[in-house]
Amino acid sequence: MIQLEQVTKTYPKASRPSLDDVSVSIDKGDFVFFIGPSGSGKSTIIKLLLHEITPNSGKVYVNERDVTTMRSWKIPTFRRSIGCVFQDFRLLPNRTAYENVAFALEVIGKSKGVARRVVPEVLELVGLGGKEHRYPHELSGGEQQRVAVARAFVNRPLILLADEPTGNLDPDTSIEIMRLLDRINRTGTTVVMVTHDSNIVNQMRRRVVEIESGRIVRDQPRGVYG
């Protein structure tokens, strides 16, 4: 499903590589935590998987496709099979919860009818039933992140990438978001989550990949934060 083969990435102007000969393979339906100190290269992996950046060497496969050689006009369609959640939610402030989720459908050409059918469903799934018409500033951080998860999931992507989705949330809210991601994972979606939250990692007991200075130092099937 996801495969990095000897990937090295050095940003322009950077003195040392942010990822150094990284190989990792993630199967369909897996749930993987990427952990490691700040600046170790976790977000860089997410960006590679989204084809926001390209590696200097090595191969990146996502959904059986070689991302490194993908033509730029194919990227949009490719991204429709990936959902993405970030620490800062990235919601549109002038749109309601419903509209934020529907926006993701509209801009890839889905009809309003489709949106009317699936958006309430997915908002219900993330536990926001009844709050569809609230604007982001009328929602708590946890609720905003639920909207973001709903938006990432509304297209039923094969993969959900989450870069510190609980980074701005208190421990209880974090656990709730975590349960939500777990539920999404149970629908068969591969989940890749970058986190600093030892609590969550220790509770979930899922596969843990630890990175340090751009190198994988640990890859454990039912790991803890360590």
Added chain:
Amino acid sequence: MRAKYVLSEVVTGLWRNVTMTIAMMITMAVSLTMLGASMLVYKQVDRMQSFFYGKVEVSIFLKTDVTEAQRTSLQSDLKGDPLVQNVIYESRDTAWQRFKTQFKDAPDLVNATKPDSLPESFRVKLKNPEKFQAIYNKYNNRDGISEIVDQRKLLAKIFGIFNSMQNVALIVSIIQGVAALLLVANMIQIAAYSKRREVAVMKLVGASNWFIQAPFVLEAVFAGLVGAVLAFAALFVAKTFFLEGALKSLQTVFPPIPTGDVLLMLPILAGIGAAVNAIAGWITLRFYVRV
């Protein structure tokens, strides 16, 4: 659905930066008016040139003391000349008659001129009007000839004025065009900045590039089209109220511009305005804003 979305984005985009949009449209209008005017002058001068040059002749004026023999030998040489299409002899008397009718509105001038002060001449029409120099070289040293005059030279002066008018219009349109292009780039940068969150989300969820870029490009195209319509209106008003109104007396030298020519400017200017803005917009998005 997609078209509706794109259109509503265009409308909100134009409205959000309404002062910018207006500045854009005005600049575009001025630029296209100048371009249109220059094209009209160009066509007009072309038309006038082929009209007048078809009529112009070379005048060979004879000295007052020209002998009969000189005149007849010159006439037969001209008739047999391969460069010459036809030759008309104009005696002093006919020259005088022609002068009188030409200046019948200026009796003082006619009265002040003695009938025999006008020289006799040959009016020579060349097969190729450009070949004046060859004729001149051939006949200039002949006895009995006082002067050989190319009427084209006189016309060339008039057309020179038209040409420089056209050049001025063209230069102004280019300068304004550059200003318009910079405004397009600026307008798109502002639009892209004010929509950066939406653009980021669209990229994230996999909206196609054209879908992201179309509203921006269409805003620029719309501004270009409005500019073209304004420019067309300006040209039309200039033609009806200026050339055929206040400056009507000029029409003896400057024949009226056909309405068809002016009407043709609408699609031409609209096409140019839309295409130029679309390309400028797209380049801005592609290489500068990187939407």
